[in-house]
Amino acid sequence: MFCVTVWFCSQEDGLRQILQEMESLYEQNQSDVNEAKSDGRAELIPSIKLRHCCLLRNQRCVAAYLYDRLLRIRALRWEYGSVLPANVRFHMCAEELQWFSQYKKSLASFMRSLGADGLDITQDMKPPKSLYIEVRCLKDHGEFEIDDGTVILLKKNSQHFLPRWKCEQLIRQGVLEHVMS
Amino acid sequence: MEQLTHMEANLQRVKKGDAKASMHRMEIDRIRFVLSSYLRSRLQKIERFFPHILEREKSRGEGDPSLLSPEEFAFAKEYHANTETYLKAVALKRMPPNLQTVDMLKAVPEPCLDSFVFLRVKERQENILIEPETDDQREYVVDMEEGSQHLMRYRTIAPLVSSGAVQLI
Numbered sequence: 001m002f003c004v005t006v007w008f009c010s011q012e013d014g015l016r017q018i019l020q021e022m023e024s025l026y027e028q029n030q031s032d033v034n035e036a037k038s039d040g041r042a043e044l045i046p047s048i049k050l051r052h053c054c055l056l057r058n059q060r061c062v063a064a065y066l067y068d069r070l071l072r073i074r075a076l077r078w079e080y081g082s083v084l085p086a087n088v089r090f091h092m093c094a095e096e097l098q099w100f101s102q103y104k105k106s107l108a109s110f111m112r113s114l115g116a117d118g119l120d121i122t123q124d125m126k127p128p129k130s131l132y133i134e135v136r137c138l139k140d141h142g143e144f145e146i147d148d149g150t151v152i153l154l155k156k157n158s159q160h161f162l163p164r165w166k167c168e169q170l171i172r173q174g175v176l177e178h179v180m181s
Numbered sequence: 182m183e184q185l186t187h188m189e190a191n192l193q194r195v196k197k198g199d200a201k202a203s204m205h206r207m208e209i210d211r212i213r214f215v216l217s218s219y220l221r222s223r224l225q226k227i228e229r230f231f232p233h234i235l236e237r238e239k240s241r242g243e244g245d246p247s248l249l250s251p252e253e254f255a256f257a258k259e260y261h262a263n264t265e266t267y268l269k270a271v272a273l274k275r276m277p278p279n280l281q282t283v284d285m286l287k288a289v290p291e292p293c294l295d296s297f298v299f300l301r302v303k304e305r306q307e308n309i310l311i312e313p314e315t316d317d318q319r320e321y322v323v324d325m326e327e328g329s330q331h332l333m334r335y336r337t338i339a340p341l342v343s344s345g346a347v348q349l350i
Contacts, residue, residue, distance in 0.1 A: 019275045026277035059280050062272050063288060070264060074228070099267045106259040107224075113252040114220065121217040121224075128210040131203055165210060 012093075015062065022058050025051045073100050077107065078122055079172060123168055133164045134179040141175045227257050230292050232285035235261060261285070294336040301330050304346040311337060 029051045036044045073096055076084060082104050089097065112118040141154035146166055154160075154170075159179065170176040227234055227249070235257055238247060249257065265285075273281045306325040311333075313320050325331065330350070341347045 015272065019272070022276055022280070055277065055280060059276060059283070060288075063268060063283050066268055066271055067264070070267065093271065095267050095270045099263055102259070102263045106256050106263070110224070110252050110256045119213070119217065119220070121220050124210070124214045124217040127214050128207065131206060131210075 018058055018062055022055055025055050025058075029055075069096065070099060074103060076100070077104060081122075081169060081173060082108075123165070125168070125172075128164065131164060132161055133167060135160055135162055135167050135171070135176040136179050137175065138177050139175055141170070144170075223253065224256065226292075227253060228260055230289065231257050231261050231264075232289050233291050236286060294339065295334050297332055298335045298338075299330065299332055299350045300338060300342075300347045301350055302327055302347050306341065306346060309337065 029048050032044045032048050032051075035041050036048065073092065076088065077100065084092075084100070092100070107122075111120055111122075114121075137154045137156055137158045137160070140156050144152045144154050144166075146152065146163060152160055152162070154175070167176055167178075171178055234249070238249065238254060238257075241247065247254065268283060269281070273283065302325045305327045308322045309325060311321055311323060325347070335342075338347055342349060
């Protein structure tokens with residue numbers, strides 16, 4: 001999950017430069033098109049076509065870059081959970097936060113519709129191998145209740161033998177570590 | 182899904198510490214994994230090919246069954262709308278007037294129907310036409326016996342998958 005944040009920086013400056021370039025190319029084309037039409041200057045046409053190709057390419061690149069960002073944001077929902085940490089949110093623009101919020105809602109709505117009570121398909125990412133696993137706590141997480149009502153205190157460096165299905169999400173979030181002996 | 186809820190209810194009734202409880206639990210976990218994994222794959226494919234899937238739904242005939250559940254269809258539409266809204270708001274509306282839309286059908290790659298797939302034959306098939314791969318080859322026909330397994334291009338056997346005559350493995 002942490003490699004996702006390394007890639008994530010604000011896109012404002014690069015994007016602004018490209019959009020300015022597109023505006024300038026378009027304006028040059030507008031003026032050349034008018035000249036070509038009114039003065040019959042057909043020799044302007046190749047440069048008009050070239051600028052148009054540049055504009056299309058810029059649009060394609062911008063869309064590809066922005067969509068790639070969305071795919072990484074989507075991955076956060078699946079790998080990390082529905083609440084994003086502040087250091088990740090810091091690198092997202094308002095529209096990306098909006099996209100994430102909408103995506104979460106869509107996914108939640110879909111999961112609720114499965115069976116009678118819904119099914120959380122963001123859990124059970126790996127085939128189950130054993131019922132209980134040994135885990136070490138990597139950071140203080142406070143109290144944790146397991147199915148039979150017992151409460152475990154998750155203190156940093158403590159080790160516990162817990163049901164696998166309860167630990168999955170905490171392992172993904174980096175709170176617990178699966179100890180394999 | 183019903184089996185899962187039934188088994189979880191059973192589990193509540195079994196006494197704590199009973200050996201049966203562990204077996205039940207393992208079985209529940211396995212079923213839940215297989216189910217979740219299957220549904221996840223479907224959702225991932227919807228996200229990956231969303232414009233093409235929505236296009237196919239739009240052009241689907243009256244009698245043709247949908248390949249998506251109603252909830253999956255809703256998810257696909259929401260994903261499409263959400264993504265378009267984002268692209269428009271962040272970049273497209275700041276672009277020149279003639280470049281403010283992106284044709285998703287062109288922008289998003291189509292699923293490759295020529296990929297090879299493993300299949301098992303449920304109903305005997307005769308005279309399946311195999312297209313040539315290279316210029317030197319010629320097309321030929323094969324018969325597929327019931328119970329046999331093959332590795333073929335998806336495109337060749339796509340209608341047979343729809344009809345249930347073959348099963349992908």
